[in-house]
Amino acid sequence: MVKIKLINLTKRFGNVIAVDHLNLTVEHGELLVLLGPSGCGKTTTLRLIAGLENPDEGDIYFDNMLVNDMSPKDRNVAMVFQDYALYPHMTAYDNIAFPLRNRGYSESDIKKKVLEVAEMLGIKELLDRKPRQLSGGQKQRVALARAIVREPNVFLLDEPLSNLDAKLKTQMRAELRKLQKSLGVTTVYVTHDQAEAMSIGDRIAVMKDGKLLQVGTPEEVYENPKNMFVAGFIGSPSMNFIKCIVKLRNGFYVLDCGDFKVNLSYERSREVDILEGEEVILGVRPEDIMILPERSSNAISASIELIEPLRPDMLIHLRIGNIKIVARSLSNLLWKPNDHVSVSFNLRKLHIFKKNGEKIM
Known part of the structure; x- marks a missing residue:
């Protein structure tokens, strides 16, 4: 696990400033939630950390290493997307094994690692199925297994529960929280759902229009919001x-x-x-x-x-x-x-x- 440090991070798309001089630290093993409305810069920030976008200004550090010019594969991050991004022609087993095969692992090592993570997530009986044969929650577990099996330094989760129904979302929130703590991997979690952020995050970073408005524990941002936007965005019904x-x-x-x-x-x-x-x-x-x-x-x-x-x-x-x-x-x-x-x-x-x-x- 690593400590992530973003210093004056800025990303522009034409005349639009998607991320505006963002300063943020994610501690070793922490689960930090980026929270805000659609278009506030959450996902762009995640993509900058992953190396899928290049910053126009500012620096990204993993521990004491500057990673601005490091390729995504060399950053050793694993990303889980809203739509799961599973290969439809592959079984769940092959989807999970995919990053290991890309790295040249032997088939015996791949089998051992896939079965271990499948056992951890309770999906061993699903390994022969293709994505079309899986429910939303099962697809999410397969996507998580594919991320975990790589043993990354950082997890990046982009609205991972938004396609699930309310009951399953509540269940998966608890499972994700427990899983992250047991693995101890530094995690950045993006959501627009304040209830999700409050229940899962060690700390919450509230964003609006590319700017970071407040960072704190769920209790801090709820009990002592720094401005009206944070006060109104967190809490249901609103203040x-x-x-x-x-x-x-x-x-x-x-x-x-x-x-x-x-x-x-x-x-x-x-x-x-x-x-x-x-x-x-x-x-x-x-x-x-x-x-x-x-x-x-x-x-x-x-x-x-x-x-x-x-x-x-x-x-x-x-x-x-x-x-x-x-x-x-x-x-x-x-x-x-x-x-x-x-x-x-x-x-x-x-x-x-x-x-x-x-x-x-």
């Missing part, structure tokens, strides 16, 4: 965003959101660098909104517009004047649409952003 004006009252900050006000505590008021009269964006995650009986003291009056039963959770769509928000609740025993209720925010979990999206608190 609620509400425009407010900052007011000062008796030494405390008050966020005037028009149809309601939020009083910050003395401690939170001291934490924020904002000015009276400044327009800010209040961010509240659905699970940090508490629904209370109507006329609860120190709470905000609201009405329920819609309830989505997800079991065991409920998503409750609320209206406060002209403002709409979504709350997550564990139970719907008390509430139904058109009910008038009160809501309260967990003040310790509030996020405040500048108009430009940068995090204040």
Whole structure:
């Protein structure tokens, strides 16, 4: 396993900057997820690491070795693609054996290695089948086996689960995580699915428009997003965003959101660098909104517009004047649409952003 270091990595396609001065380190044995919407530069970054694209600027290091001019085959990386890229005329056995035959291994060594990795992934009984005879999950395991059998220094996984159904995707996430940890191979995993990223990654690198916005553990990027994009992209349903004006009252900050006000505590008021009269964006995650009986003291009056039963959770769509928000609740025993209720925010979990999206608190 190796440590990957990307320094000011830049890739252009004509006038489009696909990767924009990216600085990122993937530690030995780490599973790092590149997360972001389609077209943000995730796959291009993966291809740059693999040597399938050449950077216009910047450097790529494997440990202390500069690999910019090294061919893909000499980098000893294994890539797994969204569409599996299996040879349709070959059996699963021959697909897995293909990279070993290219390297000149003896047939006895090939058989030993193929059977070992097939046993590891639970596909020994599938080795005589061709890809058309395999399910999506089985194809994915064969593609993974072909990558593992090479004993690479780096795994590069490009949306490997996107073609699987929801149940199989959940199962494969757990299997991939367990497999990567048992092998200890440095892995870069590309996905647009934030739930997938949160469940599988040691750290998550969030990208947008070719730029790296934030890197951190799943807990760090969820609990302390650096900007509104990260805050809104990670979490389902998304964080609620509400425009407010900052007011000062008796030494405390008050966020005037028009149809309601939020009083910050003395401690939170001291934490924020904002000015009276400044327009800010209040961010509240659905699970940090508490629904209370109507006329609860120190709470905000609201009405329920819609309830989505997800079991065991409920998503409750609320209206406060002209403002709409979504709350997550564990139970719907008390509430139904058109009910008038009160809501309260967990003040310790509030996020405040500048108009430009940068995090204040």
